[in-house]
Amino acid sequence: METKVSYCRTCGAACGMLVDVEDDKIVRVRANADNTSSAGYTCVKGRNADAGHNNPGRILRHLRRRRDGGFDEISLETAVSEIADRLGSIMAETGPESVGVYWGTYAWLASATLPVAKAWWRAIGSHKSFSPITIDQASKTVSWARTGFYTGGFQRFEDADVWLEIGGNQLISLQSVGWANTNPFVTLKEHKKRGLKLIVIDPRRTELAKAADLFLQPRPGTDAVLLTAILNVIFEKGLDRPEFHRRYADNVDALRDYVRGTTPAIAAEYCGVPEEDIVAAAVLFGEGKVGAANGHTGTDMGPGGNPCEQLILSLNLVCGRFVREGEQVQSDALVGEPPPRHAQVIPPSRHWESSWRNRFGHGLMPSPFSGFGEIPCGLYADEILEPGEDRVRAMFSIGGNPVNAIPGLPRQIEAAKALDLLVNIDPYMTETSRLSDYVIAPTMMYERPDYAVIFGPFGIYTPALVPPPGDTVEEWKFFWLLGEAMGLDMELGVPDDAGLGAFGYIPPGRPVPLTGPLPTSDEMLAMVANDDALLEELKRHPNGFAAPRRKVTVLGPAPGMEDNRLDLFPPEFPEEMEALKAVLEDSRRRHYRLIVRRSKELYNNQGRNLPEITKGRTNPLYVHPDDLATHGLASGDKVTVVSDHGTIAVVTKGDETLRRGVVALTHGWGGLEEDDPFAPGVGANVNALMSTRGPVQRVLHMPMMTALPVDIEPLADAPAPRPVPSRRRSDGE
Ligand SMILES: Nc1nc2c(c(=O)[nH]1)N[C@H]1C(S)=C(S)[C@@H](COP(=O)(O)OP(=O)(O)OC[C@H]3O[C@@H](n4cnc5c(=O)[nH]c(N)nc54)[C@H](O)[C@@H]3O)O[C@H]1N2
Ligand SMILES: Nc1nc2c(c(=O)[nH]1)N[C@H]1C(S)=C(S)[C@@H](COP(=O)(O)OP(=O)(O)OC[C@H]3O[C@@H](n4cnc5c(=O)[nH]c(N)nc54)[C@H](O)[C@@H]3O)O[C@H]1N2
Ligand code: SF4
Ligand SMILES: [Mo]
Numbered sequence: 001m002e003t004k005v006s007y008c009r010t011c012g013a014a015c016g017m018l019v020d021v022e023d024d025k026i027v028r029v030r031a032n033a034d035n036t037s038s039a040g041y042t043c044v045k046g047r048n049a050d051a052g053h054n055n056p057g058r059i060l061r062h063l064r065r066r067r068d069g070g071f072d073e074i075s076l077e078t079a080v081s082e083i084a085d086r087l088g089s090i091m092a093e094t095g096p097e098s099v100g101v102y103w104g105t106y107a108w109l110a111s112a113t114l115p116v117a118k119a120w121w122r123a124i125g126s127h128k129s130f131s132p133i134t135i136d137q138a139s140k141t142v143s144w145a146r147t148g149f150y151t152g153g154f155q156r157f158e159d160a161d162v163w164l165e166i167g168g169n170q171l172i173s174l175q176s177v178g179w180a181n182t183n184p185f186v187t188l189k190e191h192k193k194r195g196l197k198l199i200v201i202d203p204r205r206t207e208l209a210k211a212a213d214l215f216l217q218p219r220p221g222t223d224a225v226l227l228t229a230i231l232n233v234i235f236e237k238g239l240d241r242p243e244f245h246r247r248y249a250d251n252v253d254a255l256r257d258y259v260r261g262t263t264p265a266i267a268a269e270y271c272g273v274p275e276e277d278i279v280a281a282a283v284l285f286g287e288g289k290v291g292a293a294n295g296h297t298g299t300d301m302g303p304g305g306n307p308c309e310q311l312i313l314s315l316n317l318v319c320g321r322f323v324r325e326g327e328q329v330q331s332d333a334l335v336g337e338p339p340p341r342h343a344q345v346i347p348p349s350r351h352w353e354s355s356w357r358n359r360f361g362h363g364l365m366p367s368p369f370s371g372f373g374e375i376p377c378g379l380y381a382d383e384i385l386e387p388g389e390d391r392v393r394a395m396f397s398i399g400g401n402p403v404n405a406i407p408g409l410p411r412q413i414e415a416a417k418a419l420d421l422l423v424n425i426d427p428y429m430t431e432t433s434r435l436s437d438y439v440i441a442p443t444m445m446y447e448r449p450d451y452a453v454i455f456g457p458f459g460i461y462t463p464a465l466v467p468p469p470g471d472t473v474e475e476w477k478f479f480w481l482l483g484e485a486m487g488l489d490m491e492l493g494v495p496d497d498a499g500l501g502a503f504g505y506i507p508p509g510r511p512v513p514l515t516g517p518l519p520t521s522d523e524m525l526a527m528v529a530n531d532d533a534l535l536e537e538l539k540r541h542p543n544g545f546a547a548p549r550r551k552v553t554v555l556g557p558a559p560g561m562e563d564n565r566l567d568l569f570p571p572e573f574p575e576e577m578e579a580l581k582a583v584l585e586d587s588r589r590r591h592y593r594l595i596v597r598r599s600k601e602l603y604n605n606q607g608r609n610l611p612e613i614t615k616g617r618t619n620p621l622y623v624h625p626d627d628l629a630t631h632g633l634a635s636g637d638k639v640t641v642v643s644d645h646g647t648i649a650v651v652t653k654g655d656e657t658l659r660r661g662v663v664a665l666t667h668g669w670g671g672l673e674e675d676d677p678f679a680p681g682v683g684a685n686v687n688a689l690m691s692t693r694g695p696v697q698r699v700l701h702m703p704m705m706t707a708l709p710v711d712i713e714p715l716a717d718a719p720a721p722r723p724v725p726s727r728r729r730s731d732g733e
Pocket of ligand 3: 008009010011012013014015041042043044045046047174
């Protein structure tokens with residue numbers, strides 16, 4: 001047995017790992033305390049990676065569907081040549097626009113996948129590109145594209161005296177703006193010790209909320225009203241920073257006039273939080289010298305995703321939470337000369353107004369994937385099912401599970417079945433795999449070399465620890481071979497049009513043609529990184545390489561950028577606030593609000609198939625014990641959850657951390673129609689309760705995925721419920 005040093009790629013945290021290898025098999029995975037970034041931190045997902053690699057249900061040979069619904073194992077050569085032929089005839093009949101791609105979460109967890117798949121995609125020449133970004137937090141992108149982007153940089157957590165987190169639970173999700181990327185408990189504790197004040201807004205008293213100095217627990221979906229009142233107090237008390245916003249932004253007065261109507265008393269009544277807490281949050285945030293407010297899935301998945309992110313951006317701009325001209329900041333470069341940073345504004349792009357439009361007249365969202373934008377997932381099923389000359393007939397899913405992940409489950413199943421060709425690249429028989437024509441078996445993380453650069457800045461490289469089992473293939477090789485079989489001219493280096501480079505996205509790679517004999521994996525990584533000095537440095541530091549502390553001075557605007565302005569009051573904002581209030585008013589028809597919640601054990605749908613992780617459980621519906629009691633129910637009883645769009649059956653679990661009238665269910669679970677939701681590891685798919693045809697966010701077409709109005713009822717065939725005590729009205733309105 002041999003112990004090898006590597007890092008985990010189940011999520012973006014890139015935690016350092018020690019991996020025991022025996023007979024070319026991963027037998028045990030544990031923390032590497034010497035890793036310079038994670039310093040011994042790991043989570044249950046990463047520690048169970050051996051179970052994931054060795055799972056008996058793992059797909060080790062490429063599969064082709066038979067007419068009877070079963071699958072035959074086929075070689076890579078057969079898969080590539082048959083898929084190339086079928087794509088060729090579809091494109092000859094109805095053109096490249098009838099080919100679509102879905103870039104799942106795993107598409108960017110292996111560095112070489114994205115750049116090569118992008119080169120293939122660019123050569124196909126279709127616009128039908130989708131990714132879960134548009135069912136996640138793309139309201140941020142909408143607000144930047146409407147307001148403009150200040151490139152001096154956000155103030156950093158290390159320097160902050162106040163931090164406001166709204167609708168995120170970083171201690172579990174590890175997804176933050178630069179503080180919880182790994183080892184979040186220790187990081188937070190250290191910064192609180194030096195005086196950082198944390199404000200958390202969440203309808204559930206989460207792990208993060210318990211660590212907060214000030215915690216507000218509003219009714220789900222009402223954050224935009226709460227934020228309006230916070231901005232009002234900031235202006236009223238003169239806590240804004242005119243020296244910053246007057247210099248870079250227009251329409252500050254319009255924003256000030258708008259928020260004036262929403263007093264803390266009005267917001268307190270609307271959101272169900274104490275008036276004095278709203279004032280306290282505004283004062284604590286406004287008086288801080290350095291800090292930031294951040295929205296997450298809890299804000300962005302709600303009925304007010306766009307106005308929420310607009311207000312969060314406004315709050316940061318009004319309070320000047322950005323690095324100014326002449327200030328010194330930590331460089332973002334790991335090696336080499338740091339790129340210059342300018343205090344300047346990129347004007348509103350309103351990308352979707354000038355982009356290509358689909359047959360429903362919908363413009364594209366900026367995207368790191370395609371080089372020219374993507375169509376929102378809210379239109380994924382429509383693109384396949386609605387008639388039209390350029391209807392999508394062939395779909396590729398890379399490291400994702402669109403059937404499970406996109407709201408409107410029955411319609412997603414119908415869409416998958418309506419395709420002439422569905423190709424899925426996933427190590428497991430997910431819902432999408434089961435409905436695919438071809439399933440390509442990929443290598444998993446410890447079977448390939450890779451490198452990562454994350455916020456810090458910090459970088460790490462790992463060699464492959466074991467050879468690829470069975471016929472598994474690295475995704476980039478599959479796309480290289482497929483492009484070759486299709487006779488496409490592919491070139492690496494497709495740029496990212498989303499301007500998201502600053503957030504640690506994978507660089508496009510060296511602009512070279514992808515022809516000739518297949519390179520080795522390490523040669524491919526070198527082409528992708530396009531930075532030999534970086535890779536060399538990373539290879540010299542198996543425990544990870546943290547950049548030496550280097551400061552750069554923020555320069556003034558570059559020539560031609562001096563007069564660009566931010567728009568703090570885009571015309572859609574007041575209309576979207578009204579639309580939000582109408583949805584919230586309409587939601588009062590139902591007694592409960594269903595909210596999002598992520599679990600420590602799973603990463604979206606990943607891990608659900610591993611008994612080592614689920615221990616035979618399914619996803620419970622979390623309900624406040626007092627709410628359970630009003631139905632005569634207890635933890636463990638079965639209920640149905642009913643929304644305007646569907647009904648699911650679940651097991652309940654009492655949870656006192658929830659606000660009364662709020663229930664929570666984790667996504668990523670649930671099978672197809674024929675599966676038993678109570679069977680171990682199956683569970684219920686929350687997306688059966690949601691619909692892309694209900695209220696959606698403008699531009700983004702994102703449906704309501706949190707603050708969803710639902711009712712719960714005891715399940716008809718479950719044991720008779722206990723007698724109902726006095727029926728108290730829940731606080732869900
Ligand atoms: N362990 C684990 N980590 C993950 C993932 C995972 O599945 N498991 N998924 C990864 C992915 S893809 C993403 S996008 C990130 C997401 O990262 P986060 O956005 O941090 O996700 P959550 O941990 O679900 O936190 C969302 C919080 O929003 C709260 N909330 C719900 N509705 C509302 C509301 O109306 N208002 C407010 N203010 N709060 C609300 C919920 O109670 C919850 O605490 O996590 C990533 N990390
Ligand atoms: N109702 C509701 N729906 C949601 C959400 C929610 O909070 N509520 N969250 C949304 C969010 S934020 C997101 S990001 C999406 C996620 O949506 P998806 O990205 O579609 O779903 P994942 O479960 O992350 O899919 C990742 C897949 O990668 C596979 N995989 C693991 N390792 C490898 C590998 O080495 N190679 C390849 N090719 N595949 C691999 C896993 O088996 C898994 O099936 O879901 C969204 N859907
Ligand atoms: S937080 Fe967990 S899943 Fe993410 S990299 Fe670390 S060990 Fe892996
Ligand atoms: Mo996500």
